[in-house]
Amino acid sequence: MKRFGPALVVAAGAALATAALAADPAPAAKPLSTADIIASARPADWRRLDPANTLYLELASGRIVIELSRFYAPAHVAAIRKMAEAHYWDGLAINRLQDNFVAQWGDPDNVRPVQKALPDLKLPLPPEFTRAIAKDLPFTALPDADGWASKTGFTDGMAAAQTGNEQWLVHCYGAIGVGRDNEADSGHGNELYVVIGQSPRQLDGNVAVVGKIWRGMELLASLPRGTDGGLGLYATPGQRVPIKALRLASSVPEGERTNLEVLRDDTPLFARFVESRRNRTEDWYLHKAGHIDVCNINVPVRDVK
């Protein structure tokens, strides 16, 4: 008599990769499960991460794969790419772990001022907290109501939202934001945090969100929590978690890369995937929610060669 409690289908890379070329299954009497739908995806339903927009955060415990957005906060993204090329973060550390909130890394002791490390970087960076809605700015809208924004949806599989004429990346689990002081332009891109708990949507529109972690979140979310200042800062430098390296995937030899594909959000298959999360078809669910929050949709990722 095993009771496993609630099941959450996680799109595990290896298992999915083998199923990716399968044809759409024949129509069934019962709605397809999330796993069935993902297994029926065709190659064109997936988007391969571009190594030039992908960062590897290397810890002793393993590699974390970050995608920088192609569409939001371009000045911040360019600065982060330059810092990675300059090995800015190598030897620095994760210095903040606040439970149910964020993990953060950077230069808390100010031993590597950004402008000194990158004399050519133009500072301050503009406050890229939102963007104007535009034709060339993708947005796959969800029909589901949201309390924080007029609409929610996705850009490149990253949770996004719209209100009025503005569009932005949303603080869901795995979103990467740029820490700043009180002034809007005080973030230099060297202090980065990632959401590890309940989506802190109050941060939306207050910081530049620059991308998302697609692999390795568990390595950050399982780190010991810091105890200092009510902010989860590690109380002593010795508690910090060293960063072996933070590099662009394109600077890593091809044989050492982690090649990932993310399910595209602009396909009919993605809409079916979302519906399978809105109204779960697995037998375990006796009550169907009839709703989904953008932060409850974990867009599938898989390994590829």
Add this chain to the structure above:
Amino acid sequence: MKRFGPALVVAAGAALATAALAADPAPAAKPLSTADIIASARPADWRRLDPANTLYLELASGRIVIELSRFYAPAHVAAIRKMAEAHYWDGLAINRLQDNFVAQWGDPDNVRPVQKALPDLKLPLPPEFTRAIAKDLPFTALPDADGWASKTGFTDGMAAAQTGNEQWLVHCYGAIGVGRDNEADSGHGNELYVVIGQSPRQLDGNVAVVGKIWRGMELLASLPRGTDGGLGLYATPGQRVPIKALRLASSVPEGERTNLEVLRDDTPLFARFVESRRNRTEDWYLHKAGHIDVCNINVPVRDVK
């Protein structure tokens, strides 16, 4: 130049306890911050946990304090209380850690069948997934819209919701649910899980939620993730995290108890506290959300003697 990124005021016990007797501060030109509001709370704004409804989950890393609900899932709560009195979980283990979802403990190998351990327990338990709205069932409603329910709010500081004539405890961070198989009455109360990530509201109405962890969530949320079966089960028994004891606080000598108070949700002060989370008053926030989700309100807790 320190950049700490977003700040989250956490109601840390010690700091608050010293401020708890302060009188309401004089009206200020600027709205009070969350910290100011909590510091201005009077003794009657707090509710002390009842040792008869409080569980201590003791791990090698420390103590986790769970409150069993006074209002929901009474048959499950009674069964759990009996199991704790019988030391049912002592020597069992946390056997499931699924990233961004749940931590779970119980009897995965079926070495302690519940009915054998507690011959007097009447099984099966009724499916106590929701309750009928009633006058004696407290509910402090939020005005904020929610996509999953008609209304959200609080009962004893635990997140709750209403739709139609039904009311239930909501799956927010720290909520404790009873694992079950596919059948509605297949949960015996011995398999318990706690939410460690983005609120999995699709579980609402599908399981009996029996209480909430008020202290020690970081001890569970920072455990290594399991890798088995896509469910976060630990792959080998050796990876499981032993439970030293799971006891009712009332069975623990008074001098060894962790005495906590939770901010009451049925006071004017609580409404001000919520407003300070809906529209942050700290200088860091350049954009105010104008909204709050029930799962983004971390009800303050403090230590008392």
